[in-house]
Amino acid sequence: xxxxxxxxxxxxxxxxxxxxxxxxxxxxxxxxxxxxxxxxxxxxxxxxxxxxxxxxxxxxxxxxxxxxxxxxxxxxxxxxxxxxxxxxxxxxxxxxxxxxxxxxxxxxxxxxxxxxx
Amino acid sequence: xxxxxxxxxxxxxxxxxxxxxxxxxxxxxxxxxxxxxxxxxxxxxxxxxxxxxxxxxxxxxxxxxxxxxxxxxxxxxxxxxxxxxxxxxxxxxxxxxxxxxxxxxxxxx
Numbered sequence: 001x002x003x004x005x006x007x008x009x010x011x012x013x014x015x016x017x018x019x020x021x022x023x024x025x026x027x028x029x030x031x032x033x034x035x036x037x038x039x040x041x042x043x044x045x046x047x048x049x050x051x052x053x054x055x056x057x058x059x060x061x062x063x064x065x066x067x068x069x070x071x072x073x074x075x076x077x078x079x080x081x082x083x084x085x086x087x088x089x090x091x092x093x094x095x096x097x098x099x100x101x102x103x104x105x106x107x108x109x110x111x112x113x114x115x116x117x
Numbered sequence: 118x119x120x121x122x123x124x125x126x127x128x129x130x131x132x133x134x135x136x137x138x139x140x141x142x143x144x145x146x147x148x149x150x151x152x153x154x155x156x157x158x159x160x161x162x163x164x165x166x167x168x169x170x171x172x173x174x175x176x177x178x179x180x181x182x183x184x185x186x187x188x189x190x191x192x193x194x195x196x197x198x199x200x201x202x203x204x205x206x207x208x209x210x211x212x213x214x215x216x217x218x219x220x221x222x223x224x225x226x
Contacts, residue, residue, distance in 0.1 A: 033213060035216075040218075041218065042121065042204075042215075042216045042217055042218040042219070043161070043204070043216035045209075045213050045214070045215065048212070048213045055212070056212060056213055090160060090161075097212070097213070105151075105163045106153075106161075106163070106214060108160035108161050108162070109160060110159070110160050111160055
């Protein structure tokens, strides 16, 4: 069983809908991330939160809006998405910010597979 | 130059073969290096960290060449269960981790 859980696992939405992806980590970690994985592309870093504070926004369009109410929960709010936003959205956590030397392993959730019609 | 570049493969090898994957990275300020493994329709998981001195974990050996900005992964005595996509991962100059596209390995009996 993964220490990072994501819901929903699958989501189909129209371009005018508003939906949210939820991530919860049960590992006591301090950093959480959203990554996007599209077919034939590398995992793309979207957002980084360290101790609930957003420390990185990797030029993500404003139709994606993250929220981190506490160190265990991370949301990705979606609105007016485009078909090219269809992808697997992966949440991850790490004990310390992952990019720092010794920052530690990333633990991923199973992902939310999003289809935008 | 892409931040992290890998040969996508696929590499198709028989059981027992030795296979090597290469990866190059663009940011000379990167400090942390890893190989992750991703099975089909599953999330990525850490396979091993990569150190300048090289490191070995059973059948897996990882090496780092900072001067050439090059990372490698060697798998000896391949097993069917090694079939997966292997992701080269590098830190973005002390911030978050950046993933390569991955190299797909298929081991057949």
